[in-house]
Amino acid sequence: FDRCFCDSRTEVMEKWVAEFFLRRQQNPRVYASPLLSALKPVDSDDCVKLKITSVLRDISNSLIRGTVDEGMLDLLEILEKLMLQERSVIMGSLKSAYCWTAVECTHRFMWPVTASDGFFGDALERIWKKRIGMLKERESDLVSHELLKWESDLNEAFEEPEIYRKIRESNVRYNAISHLTQLVKEQWALLGCSSLESEARKRLLKRKDSPNASRKRGNGYGRAGETTDKSNGENANDVEEVGGLEKHDGAVKVNEQEQEHEPSLNKGEIAVARELKDFLLEIQRLIDSSTRQEQEPDDAMEQSNDVTPQNDEANRTEAEDSEGSSSSRRVRPHLPTPEPLNVSPLKKVRLERPRPRRPMKFWTPEEVAALREGVKEFGKSWKDVKNSNPVVLADRSEVDLKDKWRNLFGR
DNA sequence: ATAGGGCTACCG
DNA sequence: CGGTAGCCCTAT
Numbered sequence: 283f284d285r286c287f288c289d290s291r292t293e294v295m296e297k298w299v300a301e302f303f304l305r306r307q308q309n310p311r312v313y314a315s316p317l318l319s320a321l322k323p324v325d326s327d328d329c330v331k332l333k334i335t336s337v338l339r340d341i342s343n344s345l346i347r348g349t350v351d352e353g354m355l356d357l358l359e360i361l362e363k364l365m366l367q368e369r370s371v372i373m374g375s376l377k378s379a380y381c382w383t384a385v386e387c388t389h390r391f392m393w394p395v396t397a398s399d400g401f402f403g404d405a406l407e408r409i410w411k412k413r414i415g416m417l418k419e420r421e422s423d424l425v426s427h428e429l430l431k432w433e434s435d436l437n438e439a440f441e442e443p444e445i446y447r448k449i450r451e452s453n454v455r456y457n458a459i460s461h462l463t464q465l466v467k468e469q470w471a472l473l474g475c476s477s478l479e480s481e482a483r484k485r486l487l488k489r490k491d492s493p494n495a496s497r498k499r500g501n502g503y504g505r506a507g508e509t510t511d512k513s514n515g516e517n518a519n520d521v522e523e524v525g526g527l528e529k530h531d532g533a534v535k536v537n538e539q540e541q542e543h544e545p546s547l548n549k550g551e552i553a554v555a556r557e558l559k560d561f562l563l564e565i566q567r568l569i570d571s572s573t574r575q576e577q578e579p580d581d582a583m584e585q586s587n588d589v590t591p592q593n594d595e596a597n598r599t600e601a602e603d604s605e606g607s608s609s610s611r612r613v614r615p616h617l618p619t620p621e622p623l624n625v626s627p628l629k630k631v632r633l634e635r636p637r638p639r640r641p642m643k644f645w646t647p648e649e650v651a652a653l654r655e656g657v658k659e660f661g662k663s664w665k666d667v668k669n670s671n672p673v674v675l676a677d678r679s680e681v682d683l684k685d686k687w688r689n690l691f692g693r
Numbered sequence: 694a695t696a697g698g699g700c701t702a703c704c705g
Numbered sequence: 706c707g708g709t710a711g712c713c714c715t716a717t
Contacts, residue, residue, distance in 0.1 A: 642702075642711055665694065682712075684695070689710060 301332055302478040304339045305470070314339045331473070334364045338469050345466065350386050350458050355413065358383060362424055372423035379458075379465040381429040384409055386458035388436055392450040397440050406436060645686055649674055653683060653690075662687070 304314060314336035341357050344350070358380045362372055387409055394400040410433050417425050439446040475483075652674040656667030664680035675683070 639701085640712065644710080662695080679712095680694075681696095681714095684697095685711065685713095688697085 297329070297332055298476070298478045298481075301335055302476045304332075304335045305473065305476045313343065330364055330367050334361065334368070334469075335473060337361045337364065338466060338473075341462065342466050345459065345462055350383055350455065350462065351390075352387050352409065352413075354383050354462070355380070355387060355409070359417075359424070362422065373468070375461065375465040375468050377424055377426040378428060379461040380424045381426055381432060382454065382458040382461045384414065384429065385432050385436070386454045389449065389454040392446070395447075395450075396443060397446045402446075403440060406440060410436065643677070649678065650686070650690070653686060656683075657687065 337357055337360050341354065341361070344354055344357070358376065362376060362380075365372060365376070388402070388405045391400055391402045391405040394402070397403070414425065414429070414433065435445065435449065439449050474480075652671040653667065656670040656675075659670060660666035662684070664683040667683055668675050668678070668680055678686070
């Protein structure tokens with residue numbers, strides 16, 4: 283950090299701030315492209331992560347709006363390319379999300395009862411021949427078996443009214459949304475917390491550790507905000523704000539990839555903190571005005587700089603926390619009429635219907651002996667018992683062991 | 694992961 | 706019926 287402290291300091295901070303806003307899940311929703319263009323274009327190669335973050339943000343937003351269209355396919359393709367740049371594997375979740383999104387994009391043209399009536403043919407041509415054709419050409423990993431299967435099914439559907447009808451009536455959208463949601467969740471989790479936040483946590487820890495020798499590592503991070511005294515002025519503010527916001531970070535590990543930002547700020551710490559805060563406020567202001575005037579804020583942004591809203595800065599954070607109270611004055615985007623779902627997402631359905639009962643098998647004396655041995659050695663930790671003789675106990679689950687033991691000796 | 698309640702097939 | 710063995714479900 284020292285090295286880049288002088289000239290590229292602001293650049294790093296821009297990245298951090300952008301990243302921070304892109305990752306937070308709360309309102310106001312950030313739109314990736316305006317945010318990135320609002321910042322000076324930081325187009326170095328190490329921005330891949332930031333780009334991934336922004337693509338994810340776009341996908342999330344699209345999902346929140348309920349929009350699963352060909353723009354989504356674009357986003358997924360970009361995501362794939364970025365992940366290749368990062369030399370990470372293309373995961374199953376991305377493949378199936380892409381597959382189902384492609385199917386959904388086609389499926390939405392199956393509104394007429396017969397294939398030839400509407401634009402189904404055009405959709406096939408555009409999406410499957412051209413778009414996916416290009417994927418095939420560059421041997422993309424997105425071309426999965428699943429995808430190929432659907433390709434042939436959809437092509438068949440064009441000829442066979444019966445197949446057309448079946449696909450037409452199936453609930454593709456539900457699957458597409460599920461897979462996309464899954465993908466987004468997985469990716470957010472993979473990214474961990476933002477650089478800004480991990481920095482804040484680090485400083486928080488340092489501060490907590492130094493005064494008293496309480497070594498409370500592990501998941502001590504959680505609600506640390508309250509315990510810090512506010513006497514530290516703006517520093518404390520920053521930390522609280524940052525610490526409280528992100529929800530999706532689940533695993534509280536400081537991401538390995540975050541290490542590039544590792545070196546801590548001990549010089550000019552205060553100055554940096556102050557600058558960060560200014561950044562946050564400024565960006566917040568941009569976001570506020572841009573989300574308020576719908577999502578085409580590119581030009582709106584300029585004027586809004588001076589017409590900027592006023593005093594509500596102070597209560598802003600609280601307003602966001604109670605989701606929705608402030609959203610009433612935001613323009614609600616026009617949502618496409620949702621297609622009816624065969625399965626209500628509200629009703630908790632078991633997607634795999636009740637497993638057929640495992641056929642009953644009596645315990646052999648050998649198995650019982652193994653069980654006794656195991657328990658003698660490990661007590662009632664069934665996991666260990668099973669591991670102590672995995673061969674004999676191969677088709678007995680840990681629960682089976684427990685049940686059998688109960689049968690043998692009452693309680 | 695484990696404990697404990699419940700269900701079902703079977704038997705006397 | 707009641708009892709038992711094996712298996713399933715779910716709260717902790």
